Amino acid sequence: GAVVSQHPSWVICKSGTSVKIECRSLDFQATTMFWYRQFPKQSLMLMATSNEGSKATYEQGVEKDKFLINHASLTLSTLTVTSAHPEDSSFYICSAREGRNYGYTFGSGTRLTVV
Amino acid sequence: QQQVKQSPQSLIVQKGGISIINCAYENTAFDYFPWYQQFPGKGPALLIAIRPDVSEKKEGRFTISFNKSAKQFSLHIMDSQPGDSATYFCAASIVRYNFNKFYFGSGTKLNVKP
Numbered sequence: 001g002a003v004v005s006q007h008p009s010w011v012i013c014k015s016g017t018s019v020k021i022e023c024r025s026l027d028f029q030a031t032t033m034f035w036y037r038q039f040p041k042q043s044l045m046l047m048a049t050s051n052e053g054s055k056a057t058y059e060q061g062v063e064k065d066k067f068l069i070n071h072a073s074l075t076l077s078t079l080t081v082t083s084a085h086p087e088d089s090s091f092y093i094c095s096a097r098e099g100r101n102y103g104y105t106f107g108s109g110t111r112l113t114v115v
Numbered sequence: 116q117q118q119v120k121q122s123p124q125s126l127i128v129q130k131g132g133i134s135i136i137n138c139a140y141e142n143t144a145f146d147y148f149p150w151y152q153q154f155p156g157k158g159p160a161l162l163i164a165i166r167p168d169v170s171e172k173k174e175g176r177f178t179i180s181f182n183k184s185a186k187q188f189s190l191h192i193m194d195s196q197p198g199d200s201a202t203y204f205c206a207a208s209i210v211r212y213n214f215n216k217f218y219f220g221s222g223t224k225l226n227v228k229p
Contacts, residue, residue: 041224043204
């Protein structure tokens with residue numbers, strides 16, 4: 001089945017620095033990838049939709065200048081948390097779909113801790 | 116406004132018992148209803164899904180019951196096992212442009228006692 005790889009699985013960074021999270025579709029091409037954020041013991045909230053070769057579409061309330069998304073190829077999307085602060089600490093999860101069906105696959109997530 | 120409401124928040128079931136998790140939605144435009152299983156520190160994994168033209172779908176020990184008129188759907192886990200202990204999320208999706216936008220429930224933490 002489709003596999004979505006996310007890297008790193010966890011990262012600790014200092015306040016004010018930037019962190020890049022990668023999401024790769026390993027065995028399929030994904031023109032669209034999705035970035036979610038999950039707070040402890042809470043549900044997943046869609047942050048943005050990443051489109052290959054074009055600008056990402058951000059959900060209401062998500063700062064696009066803070067959460068930079070780049071989808072430079074059909075197998076890679078990156079989320080960069082810029083000037084991270086402790087309140088950005090969260091579990092970030094990407095998702096992608098193989099083909100025009102309902103089979104969305106999630107990555108294993110990235111635990112970001114900003115100290 | 117939460118598009119999908121899920122209950123209970125947590126559930127304890129004895130091994131071999133039936134686990135039941137319920138979800139309700141408001142938007143009748145939703146056309147796909149998946150359930151995801153998530154273990155700590157991992158991303159969600161698709162468990163089973165249903166479309167609104169079907170009232171029930173069964174895959175192994177997992178069954179979705181769907182009530183379109185009541186706008187409710189539920190997950191039944193038969194013969195629950197300790198390995199089923201995880202957090203379960205229901206979701207509903209609507210097609211936006213050429214992909215599905217998912218709205219997730221708040222999650223149910225299931226603990227199956229041996």
